[in-house]
Amino acid sequence: MIACWFAALWAGWLAARMVSDVHGSRVLRRHRDLALPPLSHAGACWTILVLDCSGSMTAEDYPPNRFSAARQAAIEYVRTRARRSAEDHVAVVGFHGSAGIAIPWCSLGSASREVESAILNLRIGGSTSIGAGLAEAGALWEGRRPGFIARWLGRTPLPTPRVPRSALRRVILLSDGGHNSRSDPRPIAVRMREQGVVIECVGIGARDDVDEVLLRELSSTVDGRKRYRFIGDGDARELAEQYRALGGALTR
Numbered sequence: 001m002i003a004c005w006f007a008a009l010w011a012g013w014l015a016a017r018m019v020s021d022v023h024g025s026r027v028l029r030r031h032r033d034l035a036l037p038p039l040s041h042a043g044a045c046w047t048i049l050v051l052d053c054s055g056s057m058t059a060e061d062y063p064p065n066r067f068s069a070a071r072q073a074a075i076e077y078v079r080t081r082a083r084r085s086a087e088d089h090v091a092v093v094g095f096h097g098s099a100g101i102a103i104p105w106c107s108l109g110s111a112s113r114e115v116e117s118a119i120l121n122l123r124i125g126g127s128t129s130i131g132a133g134l135a136e137a138g139a140l141w142e143g144r145r146p147g148f149i150a151r152w153l154g155r156t157p158l159p160t161p162r163v164p165r166s167a168l169r170r171v172i173l174l175s176d177g178g179h180n181s182r183s184d185p186r187p188i189a190v191r192m193r194e195q196g197v198v199i200e201c202v203g204i205g206a207r208d209d210v211d212e213v214l215l216r217e218l219s220s221t222v223d224g225r226k227r228y229r230f231i232g233d234g235d236a237r238e239l240a241e242q243y244r245a246l247g248g249a250l251t252r
Helices: 002-030 066-083 108-120 131-142 148-152 183-192 210-220 234-246
Strands: 045-052 089-096 100-107 166-173 197-204 228-231
Touching: 002 100, 002 228, 066 089, 066 108, 066 197, 066 234, 089 108, 089 131, 089 210, 100 131, 100 197, 131 166, 131 210, 166 210, 166 234, 183 197, 183 210, 197 210, 197 234, 210 228, 228 234
Parallel strands: 045 089, 045 166, 166 197, 197 228
Antiparallel strands: 089 100
16 A cells, blocks of 8 residues: 555656656746845945837837836835835836936835836837936935936936945846946946945846846846846746835845
8 A cells, every 4th residue: 555655646646747847948048137135235225127128128028018017016016015015115216218307215115106107107218228227326326416408407316325334235126128328337237236236137038138138237246146037938927026026025
């Protein structure tokens, strides 16, 4: 009887292993960028959410479309951080051929709904200027507006944020393509990282269209791991889950 039980158990294990062999390599390829360790931090988190608003984000492979899925994922991050720390602050930047600050620094303890509204009010544009998006993020850290044209138009400076020394400075950038317009994002990312900003990059869409080399280069390296992940297969649920994980990935 025992021998028969072990034989049945062994047969079940072999069958499961065969299924795993068929699907396992695909699953591992899909999730190999997602298993990043949590950031170790004990203070509040100041985050700039930088979202791609280019025309390709209207593609419907992430139901209902990439843009809606990305905005919902960003909202999931805001809600997760709001539950964890009322001292957190969030700002939002949208970019296409140009970039704009959808909402400057807001405390999640008092203005999380305003942040969510700003995310939902983002609108689709044309090309993809990751550099413009990061430049606007840099303006938020430094309390300034970048560029001669902005100064010529008489735009008033942004208030300089009083970021506590104990706070984690973070940028989470999402894109479905490659940089194809305006300034090079690399030196901007280098300057941010030198200032202690952790840059997280998220790629979505068709993998052949995403400039993963660039996104990896822009992202920070923490404990020997690049803070980059790709969420493919039109998996809007996985995208939202990853943003919830980013919101919870601060060990105390």
